[in-house]
Amino acid sequence: MKSRKVASYGLFIALAFIFSYVEHLIPMPFALPGMKLGLANLVIIIAIYGIGLKEAFVLSMVRILLVGFTFRDPSTLLFSFAGGILSWVLMAVFKKSKLFSMVGVSIIGGIAHNVGQIIVAILYVKNTSLIYYLPLLMISGVVSGTLIGILGGLVIKRIKKYLI
Amino acid sequence: MKKNDFYLIGGLIFLIAVMYFFINLSKTEGSKLIITVDGKEHKILPLDKDTTYTIEHEDGNFNTLEIKDGHVGMVDASCPDKICVKHHTIHNNNESITCLPNNVVLRVLSDEESDMDAISR
Numbered sequence: 001m002k003s004r005k006v007a008s009y010g011l012f013i014a015l016a017f018i019f020s021y022v023e024h025l026i027p028m029p030f031a032l033p034g035m036k037l038g039l040a041n042l043v044i045i046i047a048i049y050g051i052g053l054k055e056a057f058v059l060s061m062v063r064i065l066l067v068g069f070t071f072r073d074p075s076t077l078l079f080s081f082a083g084g085i086l087s088w089v090l091m092a093v094f095k096k097s098k099l100f101s102m103v104g105v106s107i108i109g110g111i112a113h114n115v116g117q118i119i120v121a122i123l124y125v126k127n128t129s130l131i132y133y134l135p136l137l138m139i140s141g142v143v144s145g146t147l148i149g150i151l152g153g154l155v156i157k158r159i160k161k162y163l164i
Numbered sequence: 165m166k167k168n169d170f171y172l173i174g175g176l177i178f179l180i181a182v183m184y185f186f187i188n189l190s191k192t193e194g195s196k197l198i199i200t201v202d203g204k205e206h207k208i209l210p211l212d213k214d215t216t217y218t219i220e221h222e223d224g225n226f227n228t229l230e231i232k233d234g235h236v237g238m239v240d241a242s243c244p245d246k247i248c249v250k251h252h253t254i255h256n257n258n259e260s261i262t263c264l265p266n267n268v269v270l271r272v273l274s275d276e277e278s279d280m281d282a283i284s285r
Contacts, residue, residue, distance in 0.1 A: 073244050073265045104169040107176070125262055125269050126203045132258065135183045142176050150165075 008051065008163065009059070016043040016063040024071045038110050038144040040067075045091070045106050045152045050163045053092050060084045078124070079117045086116030102156070106149030111141035194257040194272035197236050199229075202267050211236070211255065211272065219268060227268050236270055238263065 019039040026037065040063060047056035064084050068077040091109040094100055100108070114137040122130045199206040201219060209217065211234045218228045225242040237253035243265035251261045260271040 075265050076245075079264070100168050100172060101166040103165050104172045107169075107172060111176070121262070121264060125200070125264070125267060130260065130262060132187055132260075135180045135187065138176065138180050138183075142173060142180075146173065149169075 009055070012043055012047055012051075012059050013062055013066075016040050016059060017066055019043055020063065020067040021071060036140075036144075038113070038141075038148055041087075041106070041109060041113065041144075042148045042152055042155075044088075045102065045109065045148060046155055046159075048091060048095060048105075049102060049152070049156050050160065053088075053095070057088050057092075060088055079120050082120040083113040083116035087113040101149070102153045103146055103149030106152060107142055107145030110145030110148065111138055114138065114141050190258070192257045192274055193234075194255060194259070194274050196273055196275070197229075197231065198271045198273055200269040200271065219266075221266060225266050227263055227266055229270060236261070236272060238270065241266065 019042065023037050023039045044056055044060050044063075047059050061081070061084065064077065064080045068074050068080055072080075087109045090112040091105050094105050094108050115134070118130060118134060118137060122128060195211055197209045197211055199209070199217075199219060201221070206219065207217070209215065209231060211231060214232050216228060216230045216239070218226055220226050226240075227238060227242070227248065228240040230237055230239045232253075235253040235255045238248040238251060238261055241248050241263055243263055245265065248261050248263035248268070254261060254270070254272050257272060257274045260269055262269050
């Protein structure tokens with residue numbers, strides 16, 4: 001591995017970690033399980049377009065592990081992994097399909113994150129009525145996904161030449 | 165942004181609206197609260213009596229809930245994120261408050277159970 005690559009991995013993980021921390025500090029007025037701003041997803045989507053799909057996957061998993069043990073309860077790791085993996089898989093598929101721009105891919109990633117978490121939560125607590133959260137979680141996924149996608153596009157345009 | 169992005173957003177908003185419509189359609193007032201701990205039924209409380217109840221877990225964690233005027237809310241819990249405490253109170257059929265760290269589900273049901281509940285049992 002080139003030292004340049006090692007350095008950018010470190011930088012991206014640190015950024016994702018800090019964004020998760022900032023997100024943790026912002027109180028959500030309508031708290032629903034799984035509802036988040038998705039700030040950390042900004043780093044992941046930049047990594048997907050800036051460095052590569054595999055690298056973004058590693059980044060996402062390392063972030064979830066770190067955040068799970070620091071700011072959140074480790075028992076929620078299972079849900080975060082489910083959301084993170086489903087989100088990455090769908091973003092990878094739709095990025096390859098070239099059907100959507102970064103905004104579309106980001107929306108899909110945001111919604112997939114929420115849906116993945118809810119599915120595991122339903123299986124875990126054996127309570128199908130959690131499905132009632134889905135529309136609200138999807139709205140939050142669309143709104144934050146759009147903003148993150150636009151923001152990510154702006155960032156990529158400026159930092160692309162410094163990436164690997 | 166590509167044109168497809170707008171189609172995606174439009175399609176999703178339509179889908180959400182349809183889901184929301186169907187969920188609101190099936191809304192009826194509930195009459196009892198079912199408390200589930202670790203996937204097992206823990207206790208059933210009637211909604212028409214005001215009360216507070218504390219669920220004590222074997223590992224020392226707790227959840228305190230309150231029933232007031234037919235509305236159920238979590239007032240205190242030992243979990244770190246407190247999502248269940250911040251959750252709005254519930255009183256309609258099939259609404260629920262979930263505390264994932266303590267694996268507690270509060271769920272309001274009416275006396276006649278729907279087909280969906282029978283299947284999920």
